[in-house]
Amino acid sequence: MEAREIVVIGGSANGSRAAREAAFYGADVLVLEEHPRIGIPEHCSGLFSYQGLAEIDAFPPDEAILNAEIYGARLFSPRGTEITVRKSTTHALVADRAKFDKFVSKLATMEGAEVRTSSKVISVKRSGNEWTVHVLDRKENSEYKIRAKGIIDAEGFRGAIAQQMGFAPYPQDSIINAAQYYIKGIEGIDPQLVEVYQTAEFAPAFFGWLIPINKDTAKVGLGTSKKHAGIQLQKMLKNYEPLKGRLENSETYYRIAGKIPIQGPRKRTVTNGAILVGDVAGQTKPTTGGGVIIGGVAAKIAGEVMAKAVKENDLGSKRLSEYERRWKKKLWSNLRAMRWVRKYLNGLSNKRIEELFQTLSKPRIQRIIEDVGDVDNQSPIIWKMLIQPSLFGFYFKTSPQAIRAIL
Numbered sequence: 001m002e003a004r005e006i007v008v009i010g011g012s013a014n015g016s017r018a019a020r021e022a023a024f025y026g027a028d029v030l031v032l033e034e035h036p037r038i039g040i041p042e043h044c045s046g047l048f049s050y051q052g053l054a055e056i057d058a059f060p061p062d063e064a065i066l067n068a069e070i071y072g073a074r075l076f077s078p079r080g081t082e083i084t085v086r087k088s089t090t091h092a093l094v095a096d097r098a099k100f101d102k103f104v105s106k107l108a109t110m111e112g113a114e115v116r117t118s119s120k121v122i123s124v125k126r127s128g129n130e131w132t133v134h135v136l137d138r139k140e141n142s143e144y145k146i147r148a149k150g151i152i153d154a155e156g157f158r159g160a161i162a163q164q165m166g167f168a169p170y171p172q173d174s175i176i177n178a179a180q181y182y183i184k185g186i187e188g189i190d191p192q193l194v195e196v197y198q199t200a201e202f203a204p205a206f207f208g209w210l211i212p213i214n215k216d217t218a219k220v221g222l223g224t225s226k227k228h229a230g231i232q233l234q235k236m237l238k239n240y241e242p243l244k245g246r247l248e249n250s251e252t253y254y255r256i257a258g259k260i261p262i263q264g265p266r267k268r269t270v271t272n273g274a275i276l277v278g279d280v281a282g283q284t285k286p287t288t289g290g291g292v293i294i295g296g297v298a299a300k301i302a303g304e305v306m307a308k309a310v311k312e313n314d315l316g317s318k319r320l321s322e323y324e325r326r327w328k329k330k331l332w333s334n335l336r337a338m339r340w341v342r343k344y345l346n347g348l349s350n351k352r353i354e355e356l357f358q359t360l361s362k363p364r365i366q367r368i369i370e371d372v373g374d375v376d377n378q379s380p381i382i383w384k385m386l387i388q389p390s391l392f393g394f395y396f397k398t399s400p401q402a403i404r405a406i407l
């Protein structure tokens with residue numbers, strides 16, 4: 001039977017990032033990806049901050065960048081009231097996510113990892129100090145087994161393999177359904193600003209977005225607690241005030257769908273011989289759903305810790321808990337604050353959201369958002385907003401929702 005030091009399940013952004021790091025630290029790494037092509041099917045808007053990309057050391061090449069200049073956002077209330085937040089410098093880019101994944105995967109192979117596509121992990125079983133990984137080769141339609149000392153599980157939100165390892169299922173009611181269309185011929189796009197639609201009517205429990213590719217083409221999507229995100233998106237495109245009249249001569253040329261875990265991270269992300277990374281570990285931002293930077297930060301730690309543990313021949317959960325300690329130190333409080341904001345916002349009525357927009361549109365508050373706002377590290381802006389006297393009245397009125405969000 002083939003024997004490897006580390007098997008990574010899932011060859012998307014976070015699996016590849018973990019594989020690259022583990023290979024860098026000298027481990028023998030095999031990535032198993034069930035689909036024939038890395039990055040396909042695509043399931044992302046590809047909006048990444050420059051700072052975040054630097055942190056995960058994965059700045060994409062030109063051919064993977066669709067728009068390098070995002071300066072801020074136009075935020076729209078349920079009725080269409082607008083607040084514009086524009087930073088003085090570009091702080092995010094829009095990537096072609098499929099090409100980005102291929103690029104991150106290539107970096108892993110350049111570091112020495114092997115990537116095997118059309119290879120679905122059917123089951124994993126631990127006996128003694130090693131795993132037996134049961135793989136379906138979809139090209140050959142045959143099955144085989146691999147022995148592995150350690151597993152990095154980056155299989156995404158489903159978590160089927162994580163459950164076989166003894167992890168609890170991720171709460172299904174905290175998984176948002178998302179749909180996104182690539183549309184050209186949209187009027188009124190500012191290519192430097194993303195649009196964010198806070199509309200419980202079309203995107204209950206989450207929000208809608210427009211991510212500009214250029215001045216007339218964008219990725220337009222939404223996340224929703226409703227089952228059929230595609231239907232919600234069509235309704236939003238047709239009926240939501242900020243989009244009305246802008247799509248009359250447009251053409252939709254590509255559609256994608258996906259799921260986003262927004263409950264926040266799992267507390268337990270290691271077991272004997274295995275580590276969870278990325279969406280399967282709930283490492284996404286509950287406010288925006290972004291999981292490539294946050295997951296990538298955790299993936300780097302996972303790869304390093306697992307590779308060192310293999311060299312020390314100690315893959316017990318105690319040794320691997322270094323991963324948990326380190327990613328929690330970096331991300332936990334930030335993700336918990338975002339989780340609170342998501343629950344708080346979801347508890348507010350449209351009337352209250354309109355009131356909130358009125359307050360946020362005050363020049364002083366807008367300046368604070370422009371100065372302190374950061375799509376990845378959201379704790380500073382959350383704390384800053386909590387101590388703004390002009391928002392105290394609003395907090396008082398919505399204190400029941402604020403308390404429910406904490407509980």
Ligand SMILES: Cc1cc2nc3c(=O)[nH]c(=O)nc-3n(C[C@H](O)[C@H](O)[C@H](O)COP(=O)(O)OP(=O)(O)OC[C@H]3O[C@@H](n4cnc5c(N)ncnc54)[C@H](O)[C@@H]3O)c2cc1C
Nearest residue numbers: 010012014034044045046047121156258278279290291292
């Ligand atoms: C519509 C939408 C828009 C988004 N926009 C953004 C954004 O702009 N910015 C951002 O940062 N994040 C965004 N996200 C979130 C982001 O896409 C995820 O957080 C990210 O893809 C998680 O990466 P991952 O590697 O953990 O998991 P995934 O990307 O889900 O990858 C899991 C991989 O594992 C493979 N796999 C699963 N099971 C097996 C198995 N048994 N055997 C072998 N392979 C397996 C899958 O095929 C897949 O390739 C968005 C999500 C959605 C749905």
